[in-house]
Amino acid sequence: MTTRPIQIDGGQGEGGGQVLRMGLAMAAIRGTPVEVHSIRAGRRRPGLQPQHLAAVRALARVCHGRVEGDAPGSMWLSFWPGTPTPGEYRFDIGTAGSATLVVQALLPVLATAGGPSRVSVRGGTHVPWSPPADYMREVLCPVLGAMGLDVRCETSAWGLYPAGGGELLVEIAGSTPLRPLSRLRSAGPLRVRGLSVVSRLSPEIAERQRDRAARRLQAAGLAADIAVRDVAARDPGTFVWLVVEAEGPLGGFSALGRRGVPAEQVADEAVDALLEFVRADAGCDPHLADQLILPMAL
Numbered sequence: 085m086t087t088r089p090i091q092i093d094g095g096q097g098e099g100g101g102q103v104l105r106m107g108l109a110m111a112a113i114r115g116t117p118v119e120v121h122s123i124r125a126g127r128r129r130p131g132l133q134p135q136h137l138a139a140v141r142a143l144a145r146v147c148h149g150r151v152e153g154d155a156p157g158s159m160w161l162s163f164w165p166g167t168p169t170p171g172e173y174r175f176d177i178g179t180a181g182s183a184t185l186v187v188q189a190l191l192p193v194l195a196t197a198g199g200p201s202r203v204s205v206r207g208g209t210h211v212p213w214s215p216p217a218d219y220m221r222e223v224l225c226p227v228l229g230a231m232g233l234d235v236r237c238e239t240s241a242w243g244l245y246p247a248g249g250g251e252l253l254v255e256i257a258g259s260t261p262l263r264p265l266s267r268l269r270s271a272g273p274l275r276v277r278g279l280s281v282v283s284r285l286s287p288e289i290a291e292r293q294r295d296r297a298a299r300r301l302q303a304a305g306l307a308a309d310i311a312v313r314d315v316a317a318r319d320p321g322t323f324v325w326l327v328v329e330a331e332g333p334l335g336g337f338s339a340l341g342r343r344g345v346p347a348e349q350v351a352d353e354a355v356d357a358l359l360e361f362v363r364a365d366a367g368c369d370p371h372l373a374d375q376l377i378l379p380m381a382l
Contacts, residue, residue: 089117089162099126101136105189106378108140112147112165112193113382123159131157135181135207135214139189142175142205146193170199170258177207180248182214187237187254192378194256195233201256209243209250210323215371216338217252218279218325223336224375227368230332231379232263244283244340247318262382266367272330274362276301276308280351284320287312289347293324296351301326304359322347324354328362335361335369 092107104120111118124130132140137154140161144151147168153161175186183205194201209217215224221237228235234257243250280294290312301308308326322341328334339353361369368376 087117089119089164092118092120093122094120094159095122095125097126100124101139101185102374104136105139105185108143108163109189109192109378110381111163112143112149112168113196115165115167117162117164119160119162121160123161125159131159132161133181134177134179135185138175138177138181138205138207139186142173142186142190143193146171146173146190146197146201168193168197170194170197170201170256172202174204175206177205177248180208180211180243180245182211183207183209183243183250183252184215184217184220187220187252188215188375191228191233191235191254191256192382194258195228195235195260195379196382197258199258201258203254203256205252205254206248207243207250208245208248209239209241209252210321210340211243211245211248212340215336215375216323216325217250218327219336219338219371220252220254222327223333223369223372226333227265227372227376228379230263231265232260233257233379234260242283242315242317244317244319244321249318262379265376265380274306274334275329276306276326276358277329278308278310278324278326278354279313280310281313281315281323281325282321283315283317285322287314289322289341290314292347293322293351296348297324297326297355300352300355301358304362306362322350324351326354326358328358334367335372337361337369
């Protein structure tokens with residue numbers, strides 16, 4: 085093993101948590117120690133927050149690694165990985181921090197380990213500034229499957245902000261060889277499907293979200309199949325989820341309701357992002373491109 089850690093600037097690019105998660109994941113896969121400085125320097129609250137700490141400690145656990153600097157608010161840490169070990173793991177963020185971002189860090193490591201793994205992460209499953217659990221299940225996992233990675237994801241409990249309390253269950257086959265992936269542009273007619281969700285609020289709000297999204301998509305020449313669901317999260321809230329497909333999933337777009345924001349505006353946010361993507365005629369949405377960098381590099 086290399087004894088001198090590779091230096092990573094955690095403030096590069098947009099200065100968020102993705103540099104940290106992907107840097108540590110690659111270090112775990114390659115068995116290379118790293119030091120990360122300027123962690124999340126571009127954010128309003130820089131340094132390690134609960135979901136980042138959870139990801140760091142989860143990675144250290146699955147590869148029997150050693151971490152220094154893993155404290156709330158820390159802008160520096162060192163990570164000395166061991167050997168990734170498949171198995172059954174449970175992690176609890178302890179807040180409404182994003183469970184999907186913790187899983188995002190673990191996926192490539194356990195996918196290249198020597199056997200199957202089952203992972204439970206408790207926290208936020210549908211929270212701001214992170215992909216919802218639906219994105220992982222309906223967009224990321226199928227695309228990883230096209231690369232040869234057998235990953236299955238299930239939301240066993242919904243967790244909204246601020247209470248969290250959701251649970252994401254992920255099964256990873258492991259030890260599967262990777263195949264190349266080409267995502268240059270969309271192919272074939274586009275289809276849209278999705279969900280309009282409420283928790284502890286009137287179902288009529290979900291129906292308004294669905295109707296608004298369906299009307300706008302129809303006006304743009306896109307037929308959409310949008311289901312309405314009433315879920316049992318700890319917090320009241322609303323959620324709109326839209327996935328656009330051709331021969332497979334191309335991208336996912338979502339919006340979360342906020343106090344004082346009309347249901348129609350929540351639907352508009354998801355639809356606006358989807359239509360912008362469709363006009364670009366790209367092979368995958370920007371969030372998917374970001375998440376495919378590491379597995380495509382491998």
